[in-house]
Amino acid sequence: MPEKLPVYRIPDFTPAKALSRGIHVADLQAHRQKHAFVQAPHKHDFYLLLVVRNGQGTHTIDFTLYDVKPGSVFFLTPGQVHAWDLSPETEGTLLFFTPEFYRGNREADALRQFPFFQTWQHPPVFNVQPNSLSPVEQLLHQMQQEYSRAAPFQIDALRAYLELLLIQLARLYPKTTVASEENIWxxxxxxxxxxxxxxxxxxxxxxxxxxxxxxxxxxxxxxxxxxxxxxxxxxxxxxxxxxxxxxxxxxxxxxxxxxxxxxxxxxxxxxxxxxxxxxxxxxxxxxxxx
Structure with a gap:
């Protein structure tokens, strides 16, 4: 489809290497300083997760404007158009990953089981008290450490951390918007x-x-x-x-x-x-x- 709206891939944000094609973990402030072009509307061909620790601003996703504040967690699926306007002091962590990385050797893509990736049913953001995100922050910190150094089974470790992270976020997701066990989507x-x-x-x-x-x-x-x-x-x-x-x-x-x-x-x-x-x-x- 002809269009000028940029569509970014993970290697656009990190040196080309085998790992960078499937997953990328970054500090939000460093990412914004290094890649100023992300302020303008754009798409990705990967899933994006943003956890906000401090700061404020707005995040526009497909024509809907959301407030950004401490404890905000945003989820984007491939193809969504987004742009943000954040205060300079805004801090957080970004996680990019492709469906192929998450799937690994599994035949089925189970990402849609998570409520925050059910875009027809649930909004792409939830807000909690920042201290409730401690388990999420710990997992992201472990992922950053694993991502920054080459080690045996690195891909397997990152994929395992990713699975745990998504499960933890699903548990934090507002229960009022998640189907009950008796009424699974x-x-x-x-x-x-x-x-x-x-x-x-x-x-x-x-x-x-x-x-x-x-x-x-x-x-x-x-x-x-x-x-x-x-x-x-x-x-x-x-x-x-x-x-x-x-x-x-x-x-x-x-x-x-x-x-x-x-x-x-x-x-x-x-x-x-x-x-x-x-x-x-x-x-x-x-x-x-x-």
Missing amino acids: PFQLYQLETLVENHYLEHLPTSFYAHALHLSPKYLNELCKQNLGKTTTDLLQERLILEAKRLLTHSPHLNIAQVAQALGFEDNSYFGRFFKKQAEITPEQFRQKR
């Missing part, structure tokens, strides 16, 4: 979220997603409505609208017809009607407001 919806991310530009019918999940379209629709209050079609349309907003905001070099084409719409006027129906504003009006 269906695993098919984890898979659907990945499928939609991979295929939404193809404008495939809902039957394609149902077939891929070995479900009937009717049953998949019921799963979506019961757990998200939305139909399968709603989810597909929302994903297209999000990408349209990203392009209209961050790709000024594309005119409306080119945005429509980039999103898989053959008819520019149909794209305009689709966008207005979903966003209650025309693409041109949305772009002017940004």
Whole structure:
């Protein structure tokens, strides 16, 4: 898809080496001083975790503005657009990792089991008292030590620390937003979220997603409505609208017809009607407001 919004990889932030392709641990202040370009909106092809110890500011993720304060923990999935505006004294730790690094030799990617990576259901941030993050800070410190020195089984150790870290964060995640043991979010919806991310530009019918999940379209629709209050079609349309907003905001070099084409719409006027129906504003009006 043509766009000028930068998409960064882990090696863009650290010397090229085998380890840097899958995971990176960094002090927030040092990272901001060394890579000033991260202030502007951008994407990553990896997962990002930010734990804030001190300071304040704002963090914008896909058009939603969040406050940054001590005890804030942010989670980003690949492809999300974000930018921050932080006070100079803001301190914290950044962790980058790819899904391939987390998965290792396992066939299944279980990252969607964690509530903070269920982007359809939960917000990408939670806030706790800073002292509640002590176990998380300890794990991050151990990861930084392991990351900074070459040692036997280094990759295995970092992957084990990562698993423990995500488990610890899941335990801290606000219980009111996490499904109970009796009402686990269906695993098919984890898979659907990945499928939609991979295929939404193809404008495939809902039957394609149902077939891929070995479900009937009717049953998949019921799963979506019961757990998200939305139909399968709603989810597909929302994903297209999000990408349209990203392009209209961050790709000024594309005119409306080119945005429509980039999103898989053959008819520019149909794209305009689709966008207005979903966003209650025309693409041109949305772009002017940004």
